[in-house]
Amino acid sequence: MRIKFPILAIFLEVVIIILFGLFVKYDTVDRRQVYPLFQDVHVMIFVGFGFLMTFLKKYGFSSVGINFLVAALGLQWGILLQGFWHMHSNEIHINIGSMINADFSTAAVLISFGAVLGRTSPIQMLIMAIFEITIFACNEHLVVSVLQATDTGASMTIHAFGAYFGLAVARVIYRPALKNGHKNEGSVYNSDMFAMIGTLFLWLFWPSFNSAIAATADAQQRAIINTYFALAAGTLTAFATSILVEGRGKLDMVHIQNATLAGGVAVGSCADLNILPFGAMLIGSTAGFISVAGFKYLTPFFASKLKIQDTCGVHNLHGIPGLLGGIASIIAAALQVENNLSTGMQAAALGCSIAIALVGGAFTGLILHLPFWEQPPDQNCYDDSVYWEVPLEEPSYESSFHLPREPQQAQH
Amino acid sequence: MRIKFPILAIFLEVVIIILFGLFVKYDTVDRRQVYPLFQDVHVMIFVGFGFLMTFLKKYGFSSVGINFLVAALGLQWGILLQGFWHMHSNEIHINIGSMINADFSTAAVLISFGAVLGRTSPIQMLIMAIFEITIFACNEHLVVSVLQATDTGASMTIHAFGAYFGLAVARVIYRPALKNGHKNEGSVYNSDMFAMIGTLFLWLFWPSFNSAIAATADAQQRAIINTYFALAAGTLTAFATSILVEGRGKLDMVHIQNATLAGGVAVGSCADLNILPFGAMLIGSTAGFISVAGFKYLTPFFASKLKIQDTCGVHNLHGIPGLLGGIASIIAAALQVENNLSTGMQAAALGCSIAIALVGGAFTGLILHLPFWEQPPDQNCYDDSVYWEVPLEEPSYESSFHLPREPQQAQH
Amino acid sequence: MRIKFPILAIFLEVVIIILFGLFVKYDTVDRRQVYPLFQDVHVMIFVGFGFLMTFLKKYGFSSVGINFLVAALGLQWGILLQGFWHMHSNEIHINIGSMINADFSTAAVLISFGAVLGRTSPIQMLIMAIFEITIFACNEHLVVSVLQATDTGASMTIHAFGAYFGLAVARVIYRPALKNGHKNEGSVYNSDMFAMIGTLFLWLFWPSFNSAIAATADAQQRAIINTYFALAAGTLTAFATSILVEGRGKLDMVHIQNATLAGGVAVGSCADLNILPFGAMLIGSTAGFISVAGFKYLTPFFASKLKIQDTCGVHNLHGIPGLLGGIASIIAAALQVENNLSTGMQAAALGCSIAIALVGGAFTGLILHLPFWEQPPDQNCYDDSVYWEVPLEEPSYESSFHLPREPQQAQH
DSSP: OTTHHHHHHHHHHHHHHHHHHHHEEEOOOOSSOOHHHHHHHHHIIIIIHHHHGGGSTTOHHHHHHHHHHHHHHHHHHHHHHHHHTTOBTTBEEEOHHHHHHHHHHHHHHHHHHHHHTTSSOHHHHHHHHHHHHHHHHHHHHIIIIISOOOOTTOIIIIIIHHHHHHHHHHHHTOOGGGTTOOTTSSOOHHHHHHHHHHHHHHHHHHHHHHHTTOSSHHHHHHHHHHHHHHHHHHHHHHHHHHHHHSTTSOBOHHHHHHGGGHHHHHTGGGTTSSOHHHHHHHHHHHHHHHHHHIIIIIHHHHHHTSOOOOTTOHIIIIIHHHHHHHHHHHHHHHTTSSTTOOHHHHHHHHHHHHHHHHHHHHHHHHHHTSGGGOOOOGGGTTOGGGTBOOOOSSOOHHHHTTSOOOOOOOOO | OTTHHHHHHHHHHHHHHHHHHHHEEEOOOOSSOOHHHHHHHHHIIIIIHHHHGGGSTTOHHHHHHHHHHHHHHHHHHHHHHHHHTTOBTTBEEEOHHHHHHHHHHHHHHHHHHHHHTTSSOHHHHHHHHHHHHHHHHHHHHIIIIISOOOOTTOIIIIIIHHHHHHHHHHHHTOOGGGTTOOTTSSOOHHHHHHHHHHHHHHHHHHHHHHHTTOSSHHHHHHHHHHHHHHHHHHHHHHHHHHHHHSTTSOBOHHHHHHGGGHHHHHTGGGTTSSOHHHHHHHHHHHHHHHHHHIIIIIHHHHHHTSOOOOTTOHIIIIIHHHHHHHHHHHHHHHTTSSTTOOHHHHHHHHHHHHHHHHHHHHHHHHHHTSGGGOOOOGGGTTOGGGTBOOOOSSOOHHHHTTSOOOOOOOOO | OTTHHHHHHHHHHHHHHHHHHHHEEEOOOOSSOOHHHHHHHHHIIIIIHHHHGGGSTTOHHHHHHHHHHHHHHHHHHHHHHHHHTTOBTTBEEEOHHHHHHHHHHHHHHHHHHHHHTTSSOHHHHHHHHHHHHHHHHHHHHIIIIISOOOOTTOIIIIIIHHHHHHHHHHHHTOOGGGTTOOTTSSOOHHHHHHHHHHHHHHHHHHHHHHHTTOSSHHHHHHHHHHHHHHHHHHHHHHHHHHHHHSTTSOBOHHHHHHGGGHHHHHTGGGTTSSOHHHHHHHHHHHHHHHHHHIIIIIHHHHHHTSOOOOTTOHIIIIIHHHHHHHHHHHHHHHTTSSTTOOHHHHHHHHHHHHHHHHHHHHHHHHHHTSGGGOOOOGGGTTOGGGTBOOOOSSOOHHHHTTSOOOOOOOOO
8 A cells, every 4th residue: 555555646646637737728707606506515525425424433534534535536537527528629628517517426436435435445446436437427428418318416327326336346346254244334422423514514515416507597496495395304204214113213323314315315306397395305205214214124135135235325325315316307207397308318317327337336346356456454444544543642531531630620 | 202203203294295285386586696695504503503512421412413303394394384474375485585584493493402402302392393483483473574673683583582482491391300410411522522513603604694684785794794793702702701700710611612602692683784893793792791601600590590401501692692682673773773773663572572482482391291292201311322322332443542452553 | 811811802802892993884795796705714714723723632622712712803803904904084894805804814823823732821822813913914915015916815925924923933932841742742533533624624615715805706716726626636645645654654644634735725826827727736736745745754853953843733734835835926927827927026925924924923922922921831731621621520422331331232
């Protein structure tokens, strides 16, 4: 790692700078004021995804840190790959809208990262980002420009794509030694609290995510409203279902951290359509319920029977709800909530996204599996100390109270 | 809980979806660009209030999680109840401004939640949200449309209302067994750090909260400026007073987490008025001082003599400063800082808000007190493990250094 | 402290309120919609800087709390001092743009605070804020209005200035007893996690910081784009260099928390210029590399040979990258990337900023060194308990699992 990682990272950065030097110029200012939407999406990528994954008790540095690294690489590569499909006279012109789309392509990688979280090296994640964004950009071009399907909130092109890509990678790099789990693969109280920071910023800014590339001011506002209510409804059903499925009738933080977001994923494809707020709430409440059921019943099944280890349960938050979102858009087309919607194109978009994700993920998994890239040994999975210097010296206040100390009284 | 909570939550969501289906449509796009203001308010509701209450060392999951649940329900119910007062041809038309107002109605509930934090069940909080928002919407209609008082930053209709409603509930559900406190009712180092996340996001975005429903661009800018300076001045006096009142001349995190916000509450009613920045700072600095004094002297008095247990000290942050804000608006009317202000209407608005809050809160407290809803037993108050699965397995890095471990050196 | 701090804080607030009452009025609404930019900068000042410094394991309350206090004072004083240079008919007219600039002046103080973090008292920091902002405003006037140099992202006037001012203060208040470090001067796992909250919000919102005072919409967009890519490129090189320089080939959280931001500092002076995205990435990637090298090799040298104790390594994040930014602007002027750029003026601006910072900082250090202000004793440096009541009672869930407890099973 000591040599390979710096060489790879610097090599990639040099290549990217050269490509930027050759092709990338400023575009004119965006037609609409999208910078606030961009900032919200940006926070979701780095704080939302980054902290959501810090629930792992010994993997917080990697969760937020490698998320940081992968996203920083991904947004640069995303500008190039997405720009490639939209070149004008051999130039890529970028504005805030391009940055939003670059962050979007990164989101797909971070979703996949969640599936394999804890079982890969930073080098593998850089490689995965390069391959996944390349494939993502091709699929995005296919869905948006060729099939001309609608997927403004990207249920299909980001969420379902990222989830199934990640699951395919996970299947290829399956670790038999971890088939009964790993002692590090859990949370502690404070790590669950840190994860809630991620959850909340994702939840709060999802309306921006789903409306960022809407075509008109009206569509943008519909997308904001629909997402807001899909999330609210999904939150209620997620809490309810969590208590229903738990053995002792208690809430499970894994559900509250993740399944409460499923409504935002599922309403994505239809967010800007005229589905009415109650339509968004139907989609959202269904997603919240199904997501919790997935965490409870599907993820263990995937791990034990399908040999797919899905650390963050991305299938339950992005996979199935993404599928749901695509299906909702097919139904919306059938119901003709707007003109220019075609059930055939929506279905094709969904099918292609998932198929390309699975094939592309399996292929990328084979690349990642090459021993050259290094990966953490089985016993050191879900453990920061493989790749980070972890502080272990003098105690802090949190943990020192059971040691003899100077007499100080508590205040509260 | 295992059965009642899911049934209640799903029942409420079904009713809400049906009502949305019958009545709620999209409105035209907002006249002014209010989405950035909405996003700031939204962060305050979920991250600000949610994390501010995580100071309780064993109640962090509930503080942020039940805040999340209650707010998700509240904003949906708020759209309906506030929309009821503004229906057009039997329809409720919603835009971003409606979502801001829905978040506002939720704020009142979360303030009340702070008073009873740790001594209620999630079921009780769902019920409180339903009743409180209903009463809130009626009072808001009274103050804004009937009395036509000014209260742009809602010192009276949200802060004072939420605080006195919550205190009335607290009085009704008073627990004699906890009259000398509870061993879980305190903080630890990290929980105080998490709470500062909440404090800062509330502080930073309060100018948006106080300006979100301002009528003109000029009024909006005045509200932003006035709030910014009221908070800054109040922060200085809060720090100063904290050291003055503490037995050993040290800062108390409870004050820094809460009283530094009092300026924003107190300037609320006058935020958009022409009170000049120094006027805002007078209000703010007074509020910071009074708030700390309240935490130090009033809260213990309330608990021991008035049988009002106020976990978060909402009376000191929202109650008295809200009162202060209403009084400031009466003075502003008397000084005629703007036309169309009437001391009589301002005073009536303040009186009504507090009276309706007290009566409504007492009534709601009686409802909550019905054994059917369940509540945590005395010894399990302020304890997440009643309603949550709390992780208690293998140690993390934070706490493992005093156990024998593999040789790893610290870096820093 | 018990008496001096409240007296000083209240005295300062009273003086400020009087000066506001005499001079400060509302201006007309800003020409461009800058409130979203202001909010981003505001979050950087209070959450970004505040939490970045919480890496210190026993100093989190002070890091985020004294940052809060100093910033609240600083923005008020900044309005006055900067406003003094722009008075109209004996009045200071303020709008959102003024608030952005006030936050900017505060940033310089918080950077200096980072150099002396842990070794000062709150009183000293209030004094430093008053002096530093006064000197900052003079230098800013010199650079922007007299020399008419360009420094839109303030590499010179905020970052280099704040760093060298802080280092000069640190030199004057050098503590020989701490020449081999201090046992409290390090992090623990959770404090490093809290610090990442600060890092990420600084990183995410830096495009707003660098574009907030851009003159035109085009320049603003260029600044956003250039900063976004400078940061991304610098992040890759920071990660790569961190692994290269660490003895065991692992990532060091200090580098990831700080050096990943260097690109934003270094591109500051050129952010709004037509340097092309790849130009920004060249600047950023260089800064990331140099910053890590500074943390590894320069900071120990400064402490042992130059007697400059720099707690947060501000020289590596703000000092050298700020210098780099000034130099980049000299090169940009030489390359004539835009008209009206003069290498002479850029160089003069850089020289003046650093010279005034060093002299001003030394002078301020002498003031701070007066025993009257109090400072923490050597053995209590980097320790919250000197100025805060620190909770030390009953254990939380995090630390209680090794004590005998009621049988509760983990869930994950």
